Amino acid sequence: MKWLSNKRNILLFSIPSFLLYTVFIIVSVFSTIRYSFTDFSGIGKANFAGLENYKRMLTDEIFLKSCGNTAIILVVSFLIILPVSFFVAFVLDRNFKGSSAVKALNFTPYIIAPIIVGTIWVFLLDPTMGVVNNVLRAVGLGGLQQEWIGGNTLTPYSIGVIYAWQSIGYYATIFLAGLKTVPTEIHEASSIEGANAWQKLRYITLPMIKDSIVIVIVLAVNGALKIFELVYQMTNGGPNHKSETAVTYMYYIMFKSGKYSYGSAMSVVLLMVCMIFTLIYIRNVKDNFE
Template structure:
């Protein structure tokens, strides 16, 4: 079976995957970039308009609202997910009866279709008959029964909470893998030196999980820029597009308003923002690690 190790064999095995990736990922990206410089409406010929679609974003009030909402969801999700998934991983790393069931329950929301999650949480957070507000009103806490979704103020926070609930188990699993990879000898040496649990956490576990934190941050950034089903099912982007995120507004622009050129420009902007956000964090983190070394 030594022939499997040859360059030709490796090329033959990898080539189908590369072709599929190119056809369904690379080519559509370049097609979107091309149409982003046109005024294509889905019918007729696409006329070249230069950077007009990109400059239009800075004067589009709805785009700016969607961008603001996306930033709010990104910041809230990053805070909730990093802290929550890390603490959840620490719990998952503790041996106790029912640990396997606990891991399954934590990870379960990640395998549920986002559209179903949107339906479930849409009923839970509905300001009129939702479970949360019904419980609050029954407890006499009417002042806390706010408009979680469908309003202009709390919808981004509600989307961030639901997104966090959905992917918490996935990110916790990544942290758990990083924790499992830390050699046990290090913890034994710390215990011999008299380090308590908090000292081991802050001086051993967290510093040795820097790469894992980077991976989770990048996945959070790219994940937030792909949120669509939750917006569609929970708020529909309303009222008057006040709860839109960039992805949902791009979808509305392309398929509802038939402004394909402008919609493709928004899609390219989302891609660029996602790349810039991810690589900026990686660059800052790696530079800090080099300076500390």
């Protein structure tokens, strides 16, 4: 395999991927940025419009509502993902009978397509035919029925919980990898010194896996900001756009309303927000290698 160590060969094998990435990602991003400053509708000539599309976002009630829904999904999912995934990883870090099977089952929801996950949870949470409300009615607790999805209030909270449920296994795996890097000798030495379980967790484990914590935070935030399939499958942004997220509303504006330039401006704003967290992630990885 000496030919793989040749820089020229490495470069030649990298060119196809680089070209594909440039054409489908780089060019597309700059094209979207350019169209965000025009009145382009997807057909015809694109005339320069300055910052009009960005100003429009500030007065678009549906866009502001979709940003609010995205923020709710982000907060709800984050508050669940961070502690629960760490707890799951902390438990799975112990060797017990069937631990391998539990690890596999824990990761299973993450590999299910989001469209399928949305279908499953519609079956559970649909206000009329869903299992949850039917069970509440059957046990005499009909007063606790809610419009878990498709209503005016609870949809983003439900989406946040569902996203967390699907993602916990993935983030727990990252935490588990971090926990494996903590030397057992340090724990043994702290036990000799009289440290209890909480002190070991607070002063040894958490500081030593801070890199994993940062990675989980950045990836979880980026994932919540980009949620599309779950919302599209479960509510399609309805009723009357009340359950839209930033991404689903951007999709609606660009591909259903034909306001390509306005949708491009939305995508640029979302890109900038995601880039901020991505740069944090890259900086953290770079510091680790240094």
